[in-house]
Amino acid sequence: MIPAAFEYYRPKDMAGVLAILEEHGDDARVMAGGHSLIPMMKLRMADVPHLIDLQDVGGLSEVTITDESIRLGAMITQTDIINHDGLKTAAPILQEAALQIADPQVRNMGTVGGNVANGDPGNDMPGLMQCLDASFTLIGADGERDVPAREFYEAAYMTARDDEEVLTAVTIPMPKGGYAYEKQKRKIGDYATAAAAVQIVKDGDTCIAASVAMTNLSDTPIFSEAAGAALVGTTLDDAAIKAAMDAMLDDIDPTEDNRGPIAFKKHVAGVILRRAIERAWSRA
Structure with missing residues (x-):
């Protein structure tokens, strides 16, 4: 758990950051909080000969x-x-x-x-x-x-x-309507087995806009346009929510790991998405 040797930089402005990046190219990495990069360096999963800390750069905390x-x-x-x-x-x-x-x-x-x-x-x-x-x-x-x-x-x-x-x-853009972020994880501090972000706008009893994204169910976060579209124009009855869940399942591509097999992750994703949709709808 000891990183390889590296040069540490703490520039005072963005010009200094860019100058170091230009000088060292792929050998330089920028660090903000460090909670992702430092563990990877300690495990030797990331080789960073030149580490640039942004803590002292002004104008980035507003x-x-x-x-x-x-x-x-x-x-x-x-x-x-x-x-x-x-x-x-x-x-x-x-x-x-x-x-x-x-x-x-x-x-x-x-x-x-x-x-x-x-x-x-x-x-x-x-x-x-x-x-x-x-x-x-x-x-x-x-x-x-x-x-x-x-x-x-x-x-x-x-x-x-x-x-x-x-x-x-x-x-x-200024958020509108109801919202929810639902997350299932094994323990405090863990990454999500599945998480869903949902934003819903309604007019009367009808959904007129919906946005759905999922976390840790593919090798990138997934914005599911189809899942949101399945909700628009409905009163968010069970059939509409089920259609959104099915659309989302078509978009994700989970892999088996220590958080569970693929079938389990898909099940959890559906449960979490339903919860997020229902809570966002209740707040819309």
């Missing part, structure tokens, strides 16, 4: 809320989300999800940017951000660009972020 959107700096911690009064009002699903991440020690250091950037399919925020149709701001030597969360994840630990880019912010 929350901006407008009528249209929410912008989270990449270094906002899960605890920051939980304790932020404005976010509790504007997007309570963020707090609901953050409270289910690991334990208080992890949440005190774990960041939004780190959670979404490294492409771990077990992380909670990637699926949530897909559900909320968020976008990620990336900065590199060629400037700044925004990538939709639904297009960011390519495979396990592989994303649309180039090696010399840094994820600096997450922007979320």
Whole structure:
């Protein structure tokens, strides 16, 4: 549990971060909270000759809320989300999800940017951000660009972020309607066996918009457009919910591991999704 030797950098601004990335290329990695990267380094699953810590870079820990959107700096911690009064009002699903991440020690250091950037399919925020149709701001030597969360994840630990880019912010359209983040895990601090993020808007007794995303059931988070579409235009009777569950099951591709066999994971996914849909509907 001892990492290989590495050079440690703690630049004061983004220009310093980008200069180190440009100099060392694939040999350099950026660290936000470190809860994913440091364990991988200790297990020698990641070789990082040059480690860049973002803790001292200014401008990455701000929350901006407008009528249209929410912008989270990449270094906002899960605890920051939980304790932020404005976010509790504007997007309570963020707090609901953050409270289910690991334990208080992890949440005190774990960041939004780190959670979404490294492409771990077990992380909670990637699926949530897909559900909320968020976008990620990336900065590199060629400037700044925004990538939709639904297009960011390519495979396990592989994303649309180039090696010399840094994820600096997450922007979320102002959430509407009812919401829920449901998660099943074996024990406190574990990754999800299955988790579901759901957002539902209704008009009277009819669902007019729905968004569904699942966590840790494939090598990327899964935004299931078909599952959301199965709910739209319905009163969310049992047949509609069952159709959404079936559509989601067609989209996921779980593998057997120490959290259970494939059939078990699919069963849990269906149970968790039903709970999330019903709770989101009750809040819509």
